Amino acid sequence: MKLSLGEIADRFDLSLKGDPAIEISNLASIDQAVHGDLVFLFNSSHRKHLTDTKASAVVMREIDCTDCQIPYLISERPRLTWANVAKLFDPLPMQAATRHPSAIVSDQAIIGAGVSMGPHSVISAGAVIGDGSTIGAGSFVGEGSKIGEHCRVFPNVTLYHMVCLGDRVTIHSGAVIGADGFGFEPNKGAFVKIPQIRGVVIGDDVEIGAGTTIDRGALCDTVVEDGVKIDNQVQIGHATRIGGDTIISGCTAIAGSTRIGRNCWIGGAVGIIDNIEITDQVEVTAMSLVTQSITVRGRYSSGTGLMRGRDWKRNIAAFKRLSNLFKRVRKLESERGD
Incomplete structure (x- = not known):
């Protein structure tokens, strides 16, 4: 596909400095661009690299x-422009x-117009x-499940029974939606399985990454509201509810019956325990462990940042003595009458 700079400027209401007839055939990074590529400057500190770029x-x-030496388009939000142009x-x-000849479609299924079913x-x-x-090829849609309009289910996705997808949902390969929640009740030294009899409800415009798993609920549905974006290898436990337009990064694990509000940002490899609530507009940074409800919006972190190995060992050794040190300080304060 080729578009002129003028066409791009007009379509996205951007100011153009340069020849509007220049043709753009691809997008690229500043350092790897060739003639015909359009690049994006997200950070002012990278501006020096423009002197060597071969981008158009x-x-x-x-x-x-x-003093920019190549044609440019002005956008106050280059990343958003990138998303739209891309x-x-x-x-x-x-x-x-x-419908591929090897696809297996029940006579009792309802298939809309313009549907594609892979091998x-x-x-x-x-x-x-x-x-x-x-x-996609090798994907499975269980009994009674519903997929909305203009959804894209990539190869080897499993949708169990009673899974409902809204419109324009994208699910990447290897995702499993609707497997049993992890529900067991201890009894006489063993565990009794609690049947997970509810489903999973996915809203409109949701994207679910490769290898992500979303479990079905036992007494209520697991719900992912409109606009949620979930990265690869995320685990969402049974009866959890994810608020609209929340984004969840890879390798995060969310235990069952958790409530996460709207417009939240959950970083990579975050752990969230069960039965807690997180309010709207909360950011949890990567590798954090959330052990209690968050009622005030803002940015939250836990854990320790990276340091040199020998410093970390010294700090861990001191941490192990922290309780005794605290007791000694309390005793000294008591003796001094503080």
């Missing part, structure tokens, strides 16, 4: 354009509305697939 044009903030150059092939995909009885959706 750059998108940058107005504050960064002084949609025009997305190489992801669209699937034709076809060895399985659509179970009572399943509903909305118009324009794509089910």
Whole structure:
């Protein structure tokens, strides 16, 4: 695909300095760009690299354009412009509305118009697939599950029974939606399984990364609201509710019956224990452990930052003595009458 700089400027309401007829055929990083590429300057400290770039044009903030030697487009939010322009150059092939001969589709399933079903995909009885959706090769849609319109289920995704997807949902390969929640009751030295009889409800415009697992609930559905973005290898426990437009980074684990509010940012490898509530607009930084509810919006962290190995060992040794040191301080304060 090729677009002129003028077409890009007009489409996204950007100011252009340079020849509007210059053709852009791809997007690239500043250091790897070649002729015909459009690059994006996100950080002013990288401006020095523009002198060596072979790109045909750059998108940058107005504050960064002084003495720029190549054509440029002005955007006060270059990353947002990047996201929007990239949609025009997305190489992801669209699937034709076809049913592969090896696909297994129940006579009791309802298939909308323009649906694509890849090789060895399985659509179970009572399943509903909305118009324009794509089910990738080897994917499984369980009984009574519903997929909205214009969804994309990549190859080898498993949707158990009673899973409901909204419209424009993307699920990447290896994700498992609707497996049993981890519910067991101890009894006489053994564990009795608690049947997980509810489902999973996914809202509109949700994206779920590769290898992510979302468990079904026992007494209520697990719910992921509209606009949520979930990275790869995330675990979401049963009966959890994720508020709209929240983003969750990779390798995070969220235990069951947790409530996370709207517009939250959960960093990578975060652990969140069960039965707590996190209010709206909370950011939890990477590798944090959340052990209690968060009722005030803001940024939260736990754990220790990286340090040299020998310093870490000294600090850990001191930490082990902390309780005794505290007792000694309390005793000294008591003797002094503090």
